[in-house]
Amino acid sequence: MPSRRRALLKVIILGDSGVGKTSLMNQYVNKKFSNQYKATIGADFLTKEVQFEDRLFTLQIWDTAGQERFQSLGVAFYRGADCCVLVYDVNVMKSFDNLNNWREEFLIQASPSDPENFPFVVIGNKVDVDGGNSRVVSEKKARAWCASKGNIPYFETSAKEGTNVEEAFQVIAKNALKSGEEEEIYLPDTIDVGSSSQQRSTGCEC
């Protein structure tokens, strides 16, 4: 049996509103797509079992609100992430420009132990739109940015048509697995033998 701790991989999807974060997750986990735009509120995750080198892992994929006003509780859920997926819409320049902000915000808030080597994956979504004619961010430009940030793996996907989604998530899972983002090792100061732990509760007894 694998260590229980490593059996669960936590992935966070970030990016501007409307780039298709929820759609990517739904396509990957449920193989479903809807053309309708529905904003996400707060943070929400779906899980998917993945097989990797004969071992079974649970991928916990966190979809987040792209609109700031729907992120009222902050981003405590970034904690313990094993991989962060940055998504932009290849048809919207601003969503690409903002990748840097998302990346930095993540590094600050999640404060991984080795920010330089923390695994990110960049996804340029919606390549299907208008047969690619409305595209404004070139693959070259995106790849150059990824290269400049420490060779971030890059995928171009269509959540609508399912193009490249599986491939992207395979790399996401693989990188999450080897991220080595170990949880802090906890050792108690004293070991109580048999006694019930002290109660420090306050407030009502519910």
Next chain:
Amino acid sequence: MIADGVEDEEKWLSAGIAGLQQNAFYMHRALDSNNLKDALKYSAQMLSELRTSRLSPHKYYELYMRAFDELRKLELFFKEETSRGCSIVELYELVQHAGNILPRLYLLCTVGSVYIKSKEAPANDVLKDLVEMCRGIQHPLRGLFLRSYLSQVSRDKLPDIGSEYEGDADTVMDSVEFVLQNFTEMNKLWVRMQHQGPAREKEKREKERSELRDLVGKNLHVLSQIEGVDLEMYKEIVLPRVLEQVVNCKDELAQYYLMDCIIQVFPDEYHLQTLETLLNACPQLQPSVDVKTVLARLMERLSNYAASGAEVLPEFFQVEAFAKLNNAIGKVIEAQENMPIDGVVTLYASLLTFTLQVHPDRLDYIDQILGACVKKVSGKEKLDDRQATKQIVALLSAPLEKYKDIDTALKLSNYPRVMEYLNARTNKEMANVIIQNIMKNKTRISTAEKVDALFELIKGLIRDLDEDLHDELDEEDFKEEQNSVARLIQMLHSDDPEEMSKIIHTVRKHILTGGRTRLPFTVPPLIFSSLKLVRRLEGQDESVSGNEASTTPKKIFQIVTQIIESLSSIPVPELALGLYLQCAEAANDCDLEPVAYEFFTQAYILYEEEITDSKAQVTCIHLIIGTLQRMHIFGVENRDALTHKATGYSAKLLKKPDQCRAVYACSHLFWLDEHDRIRDGERVLLCLKRALRIANAVQQMANATRGSGGSVVLFIEILNKYLYFYEKGVSQITVESILDLIELIRSEMNGDNAPSDPAADAFLASTLRYIQFQKDKGGAVGERYELIKV
């Protein structure tokens, strides 16, 4: 325990985390040794940390997330336990032995999740049980987080179309029922929170409530993600139930936020089909709710949807979206008497954007919206509120951007009426937007009527609406805006000369109101535009424009004269003189000798009476000479009169070098290559000789005053004129005179008193090189040059 400091909170959070980690450590050990009893014991103790009341929502969320992560491991353990033969039903019973209710319910939800996955009981039975059990926590903060935990663990187990938990036909309905129930309970907890605790902490509580809002709103997100919630179910069940909860909770924060959530999480198609229901809820909200923002966001969403493709537009028509929104806005504005004017304008601007997107062909709708806006702002003073004026500019800019054509805006009767209510500054800003739009889209404005309307619209730039404003305006900015008016004037064009003439008259009428500061900017483009028309007419056959009323160059010259005369009061004589000369040249091209003569006369009068600055005189005299040189229609008498004057002015300039240069320039007035009528070698020579005399005088003056020779540059310049006319074959210019001149220059340069002058050396050298060059070229000209033996 009031007003806990941030530091204290940090301390409590650390203590909470420490307690949580310690118990988690023992829980892990229990999990690793498959000790179910200890696992339950320590996980319950770990979860006890969530019973705290000391943390703000943000901090509590941090603690909660840690517990959440630990519970995932426990969940995996439960799953393994069941696969090892432990009954899930037994587990479900077992966890209920936990001493405290909060840890018990967290554990119950966790086992419940495994229970549903095991499919040993219908998902809905378990969900129903859990959502009921959660009623046990009535503390708002703890209750909200617990229910949000329930929502999260059940999220992927809700029976839905195509999901593995799909059962009978009614199970989707059960899922919806479950989420709605959880939502309702959460909203109640959330709303009730404001009434708990002392009144003096109300502000802090409201802040905390605001932070917690997403926990409640997330339920709506979950509903929107259930595939089985189709339009029918949304319309019949989901929306009415959600709205019922929203309206009945009578809480400002909840109502505002949840309305926004509904609009954002559900798809556009649903909104269109339920527009009436959604809009009808608005007047039922608390008066303090910011309904305008809610509606503005709804319209923004729908506008974007309409923009996504023409194929969706029929949906809008079918439900009469415009009428419904228009009606709803009217009601909201009516109901909220105290709504600030910027709110009103924001609403109309949103509706306008929507209408432009959905009904671009319905100018009557657009005008109707502007009209409603006018009605609302009328009776008030000019708008000075920054926010409101910003919104008005957005409102007025929208049709321009949409139609890329001022024509359309000019058709909107209420458009200028809205502009009336802008203060002078905003009026100008808007006028600038209009001009920029015309420039950008290269809009052709081709009738006098439209020009009139347009200038009325941009009058903020055409004349002073407010004296004070002008004083504070930066000169650069003023220049910038007047330059854009000038560019606009150049853009006005009609192919029909009659109409163009009318346009010129119309523009003149408007710009004459602009006063002395603006005329120097606006007159020149109008003059050039008029002269363009003159030249167009000149090409046409006289007989075509034979009748009385038609536009003739003469008539245009009359108005042009009047326009230039308007500058006399400013006064800007140099500008006027330049314009007269331009006109003279145009008259020349039209073969109107008397007119051309008159323009020259006007220019001369200005020169004599108004231009007193010696530098300005130099510039003007060269302009005069240059223009006169190109005139070919003058008879001998007129020409003599004008050239005589010009040479006279030249010789009377203040500085000798200026005199010299103007006089030798006059030589060109007597020799025109392209006109054999004007070839008077004698007078060419006279000018050059006179220039030489002046140059000599300059040299002598320099000797007398400074004891050294002046620059010989003047001589070299004259030499070049000699060469020019020699080359043209003017017989009066002889080889000897050229050689003498070169000799003179050389001796001046090598004289004892001559200052070294590299520029003059270079000038002479290149002049001599030119002579050599012409010799080398050979031919008739080369032969003439051969005679000059340097």
